[in-house]
Every structure is written in structure tokens, then in C-alpha cells.
Amino acid sequence: MRTACIVWFLVLFVTFSAGVPTVSAQTPQSSAMADQSVRLAKLEQAVADAKGSADNAWMLTSAALVLMMTGPGLALFYGGLVRKKNVLGTMMQSFALMAIISILWALIGYSLSFSAGNSFIGGLEHVFLRGVGGQPEASYAPTIPHQTFMIYQLMFAIITPALITGAFAERMKFSALVLFMMLWSVFVYAPMAHMVWGKGGVLNAALGGHFPTLDFAGGTVVHVTSGVSALVCALYLGRRAGYPREPMPPHSVVLSFIGACLLWVGWFGFNAGSALGAGSLASSAFVATHLASAAAVVGWGGAEWVRNGKPSALGAISGSVAGLVAITPAAGFVGPMPALAIGLIAGVFCYLMVVKVKARFGYDDSLDAFGVHGAGGTLGALLTGIFAQSAVNPVFRDSEGRALPSGLLEGNGHQLLNQLVGVATAWILAIVGTLLILKIVDATVGLRLTDEHEAQGLDLSQHGEEGYAWEVPA
Amino acid sequence: MTKVEAIIQNSKLEAVKTALHDIGVEGMTVLEVRGHGRQKGHTEFYRGHEYTVDLIPKIKLELVLPDDRVEKAVQAIATAARSGKIGDGKIFLSRIDEAIRIRNDERGEGAL
Numbered sequence: 001m002r003t004a005c006i007v008w009f010l011v012l013f014v015t016f017s018a019g020v021p022t023v024s025a026q027t028p029q030s031s032a033m034a035d036q037s038v039r040l041a042k043l044e045q046a047v048a049d050a051k052g053s054a055d056n057a058w059m060l061t062s063a064a065l066v067l068m069m070t071g072p073g074l075a076l077f078y079g080g081l082v083r084k085k086n087v088l089g090t091m092m093q094s095f096a097l098m099a100i101i102s103i104l105w106a107l108i109g110y111s112l113s114f115s116a117g118n119s120f121i122g123g124l125e126h127v128f129l130r131g132v133g134g135q136p137e138a139s140y141a142p143t144i145p146h147q148t149f150m151i152y153q154l155m156f157a158i159i160t161p162a163l164i165t166g167a168f169a170e171r172m173k174f175s176a177l178v179l180f181m182m183l184w185s186v187f188v189y190a191p192m193a194h195m196v197w198g199k200g201g202v203l204n205a206a207l208g209g210h211f212p213t214l215d216f217a218g219g220t221v222v223h224v225t226s227g228v229s230a231l232v233c234a235l236y237l238g239r240r241a242g243y244p245r246e247p248m249p250p251h252s253v254v255l256s257f258i259g260a261c262l263l264w265v266g267w268f269g270f271n272a273g274s275a276l277g278a279g280s281l282a283s284s285a286f287v288a289t290h291l292a293s294a295a296a297v298v299g300w301g302g303a304e305w306v307r308n309g310k311p312s313a314l315g316a317i318s319g320s321v322a323g324l325v326a327i328t329p330a331a332g333f334v335g336p337m338p339a340l341a342i343g344l345i346a347g348v349f350c351y352l353m354v355v356k357v358k359a360r361f362g363y364d365d366s367l368d369a370f371g372v373h374g375a376g377g378t379l380g381a382l383l384t385g386i387f388a389q390s391a392v393n394p395v396f397r398d399s400e401g402r403a404l405p406s407g408l409l410e411g412n413g414h415q416l417l418n419q420l421v422g423v424a425t426a427w428i429l430a431i432v433g434t435l436l437i438l439k440i441v442d443a444t445v446g447l448r449l450t451d452e453h454e455a456q457g458l459d460l461s462q463h464g465e466e467g468y469a470w471e472v473p474a
Numbered sequence: 475m476t477k478v479e480a481i482i483q484n485s486k487l488e489a490v491k492t493a494l495h496d497i498g499v500e501g502m503t504v505l506e507v508r509g510h511g512r513q514k515g516h517t518e519f520y521r522g523h524e525y526t527v528d529l530i531p532k533i534k535l536e537l538v539l540p541d542d543r544v545e546k547a548v549q550a551i552a553t554a555a556r557s558g559k560i561g562d563g564k565i566f567l568s569r570i571d572e573a574i575r576i577r578n579d580e581r582g583e584g585a586l
Contacts, residue, residue: 244523247523247525247526248523249518249520249523249525250520253520304519308519310519312519312520314520314521315521318521354521354522355521355522356522358522359522368521
């Protein structure tokens with residue numbers, strides 16, 4: 001009791017003495033000036049706080065939007081495209097990633113991606129999220145808490161592997177998926193994220209990387225890696241039983257439609273949020289994102305109208321996604337008119353990839369993860385090198401701080417080469433990494449469903465449920 | 475007692491129900507079925523894949539009637555369901571051995 005009283009007294013003493021202003025001899029005039037300086041300092045702090053609050057509000061919102069893109073956006077989009085017997089299994093793949101990747105990210109993923117390490121991978125400084133608190137991480141986002149930056153990046157780490165699930169839809173074991181994704185997140189996603197966005201990353205345009213790749217929101221990090229990995233998976237696992245002879249139309253384009261709309265809206269968080277602040281760059285990226293999606297709908301829908309005589313709803317929403325993928329690396333570097341151009345080109349290009357190229361080569365990329373994300377992301381990354389304008393975002397500066405040209409049309413043809421290096425890195429990392437991981441998982445757990453389970457469907461065989469129990473009596 | 479099975483176009487269901495009610499037939503079972511006779515299906519496109527849908531949605535009505543009411547019912551159904559084009563459907567008649575009312579165990583034509 002006595003000790004407690006003494007401790008309390010000491011605490012109060014320290015608190016009050018720290019708060020007591022030091023009294024010094026002052027004239028009335030210097031006292032007024034000192035007041036002014038104090039007020040000015042407080043005002044500056046308040047302005048900085050307000051700006052930081054605005055940035056933080058937008059960034060937390062963006063993080064939520066990007067998570068929504070996975071669940072329910074992608075879950076619905078993919079879920080509607082598969083056969084009824086696989087709807088829950090498909091959605092479960094995305095949802096499981098929301099849980100598993102989050103945990104992995106907190107334990108080690110964030111550190112490997114964003115802490116200082118070498119040119120290719122981060123270190124262990126932030127394992128268990130050590131050092132990730134309320135203070136900003138100045139190299140990345142100087143106006144928002146480090147935690148906000150970390151959680152925002154987590155949502156990207158979640159959706160990237162989720163995109164791959166489209167390639168092996170309806171035929172991969174759930175246990176294999178879990179193991180595959182954990183390995184992929186650590187050995188493919190983290191290195192790529194580090195190289196493009198991390199401190200010291202060899203491809204990091206903002207932080208002086210050796211081959212600066214302009215990738216605003218993840219054209220290479222997210223779409224090329226996942227899309228190319230998807231192709232590898234589709235080839236390695238082989239086609240679905242009965243493909244392509246048996247008809248396997250989507251069981252609910254309605255669900256896919258809803259998912260696609262959620263993806264479009266969520267993408268504002270994905271792209272505009274990559275401005276890491278609530279300023280005019282976020283606006284610019286928002287506008288570019290939206291216009292690209294719109295143009296791509298017209299591109300894909302128009303191409304389909306010409307080729308098939310009717311524009312389908314599935315085509316329209318697929319076009320939208322293709323445009324959003326292509327604008328992802330470009331969003332914060334291009335103006336509105338180039339955004340329209342990028343969207344239009346991507347819509348037509350991805351349509352042809354899905355409709356002609358896939359049929360020609362016969363691979364069963366079931367939900368077109370490669371056709372849209374791999375191909376669209378590659379296209380977008382290269383178009384970024386063409387259309388990037390320093391007036392939109394002065395990412396390269398000379399020694400006097402003046403903005404240098406960003407892209408080809410502005411006079412920087414060299415950037416296209418850098419984009420190629422970034423894209424090639426993503427391709428190689430995805431192919432090699434995914435192949436190795438597939439071999440490991442196949443050897444340990446086994447990748448593919450048995451013929452019986454595949455016929456039965458994911459829902460029953462992997463999860464013991466049915467998506468729709470409409471025939472069961474009340 | 476005769477079972478009347480009628481496979482008709484989806485769009486004709488209301489007209490057939492009304493026609494049957496008008497001649498005093500009130501009991502019927504309606505099923506949603508798929509099938510085709512000589513009617514061709516249609517093609518659907520999903521991301522470049524062409525699917526031929528040749529099992530066309532139809533409505534099947536089942537009624538069990540006393541023999542003396544069957545012909546009037548058949549006429550009513552056919553007239554209401556006819557459009558003159560391929561795909562109008564068919565009516566089949568078969569013999570029923572027994573009918574039982576579950577509520578009170580009544581049997582025979584009285585149970586209809």
C-alpha cells in the first residue's frame with residue numbers, strides 16, 4: 001500500500017512537472033513573438049494532421065475496397081462461371097485466401113515484401129509486424145500510419161493468388177490449394193512485390209531501382225505474376241474431364257455480373273488507392289481507371305457484336321475486367337485520353353486471347369485468368385511505357401529536381417525497355433516459381449481431384465455441402 | 475380412368491389452365507421439363523465457346539379423369555395450346571388402374 005502511494009505520487013509529480021511551462025524572464029514584446037511562433041508551429045502541425053487524416057481515411061477505405069474485390073467480388077465472378085456443383089468450392093478458394101494470406105502476411109509476408117533487404121527480397125525487420133505502428137514509414141507513405149500502408153498492401157497480397165484459382169477451377173484439391181498458395185505467396189508474390197515496390201527493389205521506379213519499372217498499382221506484381229502462374233497451372237494440371245467436348249457453360253452469369261460490378265467499384269481502391277494519399281494523383285488514377293474500364297467494355301462488346309452478331313453480358317463484364325487489368329500499371333501515370341485508348345485496346349486484345357488463342361492452343365484456362373490477367377497485364381505494362389506522362393506524375397527527375405519524360409510518346413523510349421525487363425522478370429519468376437511449387441505440392445499432397453470427386457463436384461467432395469439446396473423439401 | 479399427359483409450350487400454360495377450368499376440370503399436376511420432338515434448339519455463346527441447347531424448356535400437365543370426360547379435356551387442351559408451329563407439343567393418354575384419396579381412403583372414380 002505504501003509502495004503504491006509512493007509510485008502514484010511519483011507518477012503524478014512527473015506528469016505535472018513535465019506539463020508546467022518553464023518560466024523565464026521575458027519582455028512583453030518577445031513574449032508576443034514567442035506566442036506567435038508557438039501558434040504557428042501548432043498550426044503547421046494541425047495542417048499536417050488534417051492532411052494525414054484525409055490520406056488515412058482514403059487509404060483505409062481503399063484497403064476495404066480492395067478486400068471487397070476478393071470477397072465477394074472475385075468469389076462471385078468466378079463462382080458464377082463454374083458449374084453449379086463447384087460454386088461453393090470456387091468461392092471457398094478465394095475466401096480461404098482472405099484468411100490464410102492475412103495470417104501469413106502478418107507473420108512474415110509483409111516483412112519479406114517491404115522491409116529493407118536486397119534487390120530481390122526483403123529482410124526480417126518486420127516479422128510479426130514488429131515496428132509497424134502508428135508512425136508513417138516515410139519511404140513508402142509519409143502521411144499515413146505504417147499500419148495503414150501494411151494493411152493496404154495485404155489486400156493486394158490476398159487478391160493476387162485468388163486470381164490464379166481461375167486457371168485450375170473445378171479440378172484442384174482444397175488441401176493442395178492451401179499449401180500451394182502459402183508457398184506461392186512467400187516465394188513468388190513477396191519477391192515480385194519487393195522488386196517493384198520495396199526498398200532497394202531492383203525494379204522500383206520510385207526508389208531508384210536499377211531497372212525502374214512503372215507499375216502504379218500492380219500490373220506486373222499482381223496481374224502478370226498471377227496470370228502467367230495461372231497458365232502454368234492450367235498446363236500442369238491438365239484439362240477438366242470432358243473439356244472441350246462437353247458443354248460447361250457458366251451456371252449463373254448473374255452472379256458473375258454482380259461480382260464484376262463489385263470488381264469495377266473496388267478497383268478504385270486498387271488503383272486510386274495506390275496514390276497512397278487523397279490528393280490529385282488519386283483523382284487522376286480514379287479517372288483513368290474508370291475510363292479504361294468503360295472503353296474496354298466497348299472494345300470487347302464491340303468485337304463480340306461484330307464476330308457473333310450479339311454482344312453478351314458475359315462479354316461486357318469480361319471486357320470491363322480486361323480494361324481494369326490493363327490500366328492497373330498505368331493508372332497513376334497516364335491521362336484520361338490514353339486511358340480510353342488503353343482500355344479499348346485491352347478489350348479487343350483480351351477478347352481475341354480468350355476466344356481465338358485459347359481455342360487454338362487448347363489449354364483449359366477455365367476462367368481465363370491468363371487470357372485476361374496475364375495477357376492484359378503484360379499489355380498494360382507495355383502500354384504504360386508508351387503512354388506515361390511526367391505531367392501526370394513526375395516519377396523521374398534530374399539532379400536539379402526537374403521532371404524528366406516518363407514514356408515513349410513523351411520522348412523517353414528507353415522506358416519501354418525497362419517495362420520489358422519488369423514484365424520479363426514477372427514472367428520468369430512466375431513460371432519457375434510456380435512450376436517448382438506445383439511439383440512440391442503434387443509430390444506431397446497431390447494436386448488434382450480424383451475422377452470420382454471431379455464428377456461429384458468440389459462442393460460435395462471437398463466441403464461436404466451443396467451450394468443450392470432448392471430441391472430439399474421445407 | 476385415364477391419365478392425360480400434355481407437353482405444351484411454356485407460354486401456353488395460362489391459356490390451358492383457363493380452358494380446363496372452364497370445362498370443370500380442377501385437379502392437375504404441372505411439371506417443368508426439358509425436351510424436344512422435331513423442334514430445333516438454339517445456340518448460346520460463353521466467352522467464345524458455342525453451346526447448342528437442344529433440350530428446350532416445356533411444361534407438362536398431368537390429369538387423371540373419368541373416361542367420359544377425357545375427350546372434352548383433350549379438345550380443351552389442344553385448342554388452347556395450339557399455335558400451328560412445330561413445338562406445340564403432344565398429348566398422351568394411358569390407362570389408370572386405381573385412384574385413392576389420401577384424406578379419407580376413397581377409391582375409384584369418386585377419388586378423382
